[in-house]
Amino acid sequence: MADAPAWAVEARSAATAALDALPVLTGTEEEWRFTPPADLGMNGDGAEGGTASGTIDLPAAAGRAARLAFIDGAPAPAEIAELPDGVIVSELGEALATHEDLVRDKLYSLAGFDDRPGAINAAGWDAGTFVYVPRGVQVELPVEAILTATGAAGRVYGRTLVIVEEGAKATVIDRYLSPDLDGAVHASTVVEMFVADGGELEHVSVIGWGRGVRHQATIRGAAGKDARVRSVNVTLGGDVVRVEPTMYCRGTGSDARALGLYFATGSQHFEHRVVSRHEAPQAYSNLLYKGAIQDTAHTVFFGNLVVPPGAPGTDAYQTNRNLILNEGARADTIPFLEIETAEVKCSHAGAVGRVDDEHLFYLMSRGVPELEAKHQIVYGFFQEVLDQISFEELRDELSAAARAKVR
Amino acid sequence: MADPILKIEGLEVAVDDTPILKGVDLEIPQGEVHALMGPNGSGKSTLAYALAGHPRYEITGGSVFFDGKDLAEMEADERAQAGLFLAMQYPVEVPGVSVMNFLRSAVNATRGEEMPVREFAKLFKEKSALLQFDPSFADRYLNEGFSGGEKKRHEILQMALLEPKFAILDETDSGLDVDALRIVSEGVNAQRGPDLGVLIITHYTRILNYIQPDVVHVMFEGRIAQTGGPELAQHLEDKGYVEFGSHEPAAAPR
Numbered sequence: 001m002a003d004a005p006a007w008a009v010e011a012r013s014a015a016t017a018a019l020d021a022l023p024v025l026t027g028t029e030e031e032w033r034f035t036p037p038a039d040l041g042m043n044g045d046g047a048e049g050g051t052a053s054g055t056i057d058l059p060a061a062a063g064r065a066a067r068l069a070f071i072d073g074a075p076a077p078a079e080i081a082e083l084p085d086g087v088i089v090s091e092l093g094e095a096l097a098t099h100e101d102l103v104r105d106k107l108y109s110l111a112g113f114d115d116r117p118g119a120i121n122a123a124g125w126d127a128g129t130f131v132y133v134p135r136g137v138q139v140e141l142p143v144e145a146i147l148t149a150t151g152a153a154g155r156v157y158g159r160t161l162v163i164v165e166e167g168a169k170a171t172v173i174d175r176y177l178s179p180d181l182d183g184a185v186h187a188s189t190v191v192e193m194f195v196a197d198g199g200e201l202e203h204v205s206v207i208g209w210g211r212g213v214r215h216q217a218t219i220r221g222a223a224g225k226d227a228r229v230r231s232v233n234v235t236l237g238g239d240v241v242r243v244e245p246t247m248y249c250r251g252t253g254s255d256a257r258a259l260g261l262y263f264a265t266g267s268q269h270f271e272h273r274v275v276s277r278h279e280a281p282q283a284y285s286n287l288l289y290k291g292a293i294q295d296t297a298h299t300v301f302f303g304n305l306v307v308p309p310g311a312p313g314t315d316a317y318q319t320n321r322n323l324i325l326n327e328g329a330r331a332d333t334i335p336f337l338e339i340e341t342a343e344v345k346c347s348h349a350g351a352v353g354r355v356d357d358e359h360l361f362y363l364m365s366r367g368v369p370e371l372e373a374k375h376q377i378v379y380g381f382f383q384e385v386l387d388q389i390s391f392e393e394l395r396d397e398l399s400a401a402a403r404a405k406v407r
Numbered sequence: 408m409a410d411p412i413l414k415i416e417g418l419e420v421a422v423d424d425t426p427i428l429k430g431v432d433l434e435i436p437q438g439e440v441h442a443l444m445g446p447n448g449s450g451k452s453t454l455a456y457a458l459a460g461h462p463r464y465e466i467t468g469g470s471v472f473f474d475g476k477d478l479a480e481m482e483a484d485e486r487a488q489a490g491l492f493l494a495m496q497y498p499v500e501v502p503g504v505s506v507m508n509f510l511r512s513a514v515n516a517t518r519g520e521e522m523p524v525r526e527f528a529k530l531f532k533e534k535s536a537l538l539q540f541d542p543s544f545a546d547r548y549l550n551e552g553f554s555g556g557e558k559k560r561h562e563i564l565q566m567a568l569l570e571p572k573f574a575i576l577d578e579t580d581s582g583l584d585v586d587a588l589r590i591v592s593e594g595v596n597a598q599r600g601p602d603l604g605v606l607i608i609t610h611y612t613r614i615l616n617y618i619q620p621d622v623v624h625v626m627f628e629g630r631i632a633q634t635g636g637p638e639l640a641q642h643l644e645d646k647g648y649v650e651f652g653s654h655e656p657a658a659a660p661r
Contacts, residue, residue, distance in 0.1 A: 356499075357462065357463070358499045359499060359501045361459075361460075361461050361462065361483060362495070362498065362499050362501060362549075363501070363504075363509065363513075364460075364482065364483040364484040364487070365459050365460070365461075365483050365484075365486075365487055365493055365495075366487055366509070366513035366516070366517070366565060366569065367484050367487035367488045367513055367516035367517035367569065368484060368509075368512050368513055368516050369484050369516060370482070370484060372512060372516070373484070376501075376504050376508065376509065376512065377501065377504065379503065379504075380501060380502055380503025380504035380548070380549075381502065381503055382503065383502070383503030383504075383548070384502070384503060
């Protein structure tokens with residue numbers, strides 16, 4: 001690996017210093033009252049690691065423009081199929097030096113190290129994914145990065161930087177996988193996405209950890225003038241998972257969406273904190289998260305539409321719906337608004353409901369067994385979100401995941 | 408004589424602890440079409456839901472045997488798999504569940520084996536044509552955006568696909584215009600035969616002009632109050648339910 005350039009080394013030191021200086025999180029902070037920070041190792045109280053309890057087969061790289069993989073955060077050989085001229089898919093640690101001109105002013109600019117999750121990642125990441133799509137270029141097939149955890153490392157890091165230039169288009173997938181682990185592993189991941197004027201990006205994050213993984217994920221996307229950026233996040237695995245997507249409408253006419261699906265079962269605890277920030281007029285944002293909760297699992301959704309002064313013509317929506325599958329499963333939903341501009345269209349809604357007995361009866365009265373009927377109802381509940389996602393493989397994947405979980 | 412396909416004795420059913428059916432006796436031999444008439448609130452739909460196995464309808468007394476099996480021991484899906492079908496008065500909309508996936512899983516579940524996709528597509532096309540059901544609805548979500556008539560046609564389409572031994576049509580005529588009623592009735596008549604028993608539940612006699620019943624029963628206050636031939640329907644058409652203490656007419660309002 002090329003030596004990191006001085007600016008990157010300095011950033012690393014600054015992040016480490018920030019981590020020392022930032023106050024310890026106690027769980028009494030407003031934004032931490034639903035998920036104990038210690039469960040996510042936010043104060044450096046690391047998981048033990050050192051006990052690799054299994055390996056996981058990487059899915060085939062078929063149907064991908066490029067596929068990177070990181071075993072316990074360390075890069076495995078990349079598989080690059082065919083990329084249009086000028087498109088870069090590379091290991092982020094390498095890109096610090098080899099693509100310094102592209103990386104330097106973007107890295108840490110959306111997700112820096114002014115809070116503990118950010119500082120932990122900035123101080124600790126050693127490998128990641130860099131995707132660059134030059135002006136006007138379309139990458140037809142998705143680019144995928146896979147981060148796995150085997151239990152050998154107590155903490156795994158992932159970091160993704162995506163830059164889509166004017167009028168360019170791409171789909172990028174970050175997938176997080178592990179077998180069921182005997183001990184606890186902490187995962188820290190950050191995704192920064194920049195979509196320039198008229199560009200289009202769909203980012204799909206699939207959290208498919210096995211037992212034992214506790215994951216804090218930060219996802220941030222910025223959309224330029226008339227740009228479209230979609231963050232799709234699917235949370236299925238891990239013991240404790242906290243995902244924090246923030247979408248920035250930076251250009252006039254931009255369209256930023258954060259779409260999410262989750263299915264929490266067993267004793268899983270998922271928190272999603274989803275925000276859109278309107279920093280330009282006439283922009284559209286939509287936060288749509290839907291989840292199913294079963295057994296004694298608990299999910300929390302906090303959403304916020306932030307419209308500071310100077311963003312007239314904002315069109316912003318926020319919806320969170322939860323489907324409770326049995327007594328004992330629990331969902332909290334807190335939709336929030338901060339509107340400081342007049343002449344905006346904003347709506348927010350949060351709901352928690354049980355499976356409708358009439359739906360179940362209708363399907364069963366046609367001979368469909370209860371388990372299959374519940375599966376269809378859960379998958380049907382997700383459909384409203386899936387309908388907005390271009391990456392079609394996600395449908396079958398989610399159907400299979402729901403089938404494996406529902407009981 | 409063979410055992411009847413449906414044999415109900417002294418059936419008592421409660422909904423949320425309120426007794427609705429208070430001792431229903433009814434026998435339907437296989438291959439016959441029976442009509443169950445009665446004023447509002449007499450318990451007709453309660454009988455339909457109780458037979459189909461809706462969890463809110465609790466059997467508190469008596470017995471129901473379907474094709475020799477004790478229905479009280481069976482879940483709703485098992486009853487359907489055994490060949491019982493209920494065409495509902497108000498089919499629910501189930502968001503996100505596609506009509507095609509639903510119909511396929513219903514056909515597979517009632518047949519007990521996976522029907523090849525191509526064979527299913529052919530069957531669906533054939534039966535849709537029979538009921539003039541727009542095949543493009545296969546891509547829609549279950550009953551979402553269906554008109555009242557389309558919902559009812561979809562119910563009878565399911566009956567045609569699932570080929571039950573016994574079908575209960577719960578107020579299938581309600582909300583249908585004459586054309587839709589004719590199409591739906593033709594769909595039912597096409598399935599009529601020695602291997603299908605039918606119970607048509609209706610307040611009004613109108614649908615019985617299209618599907619001729621062999622036997623007509625009148626239900627009142629949770630019991631079968633009278634049983635007769637098709638002429639009983641004609642009698643009710645003329646007199647309404649007045650002899651049963653209700654002033655509701657049995658002729659459809661014009």
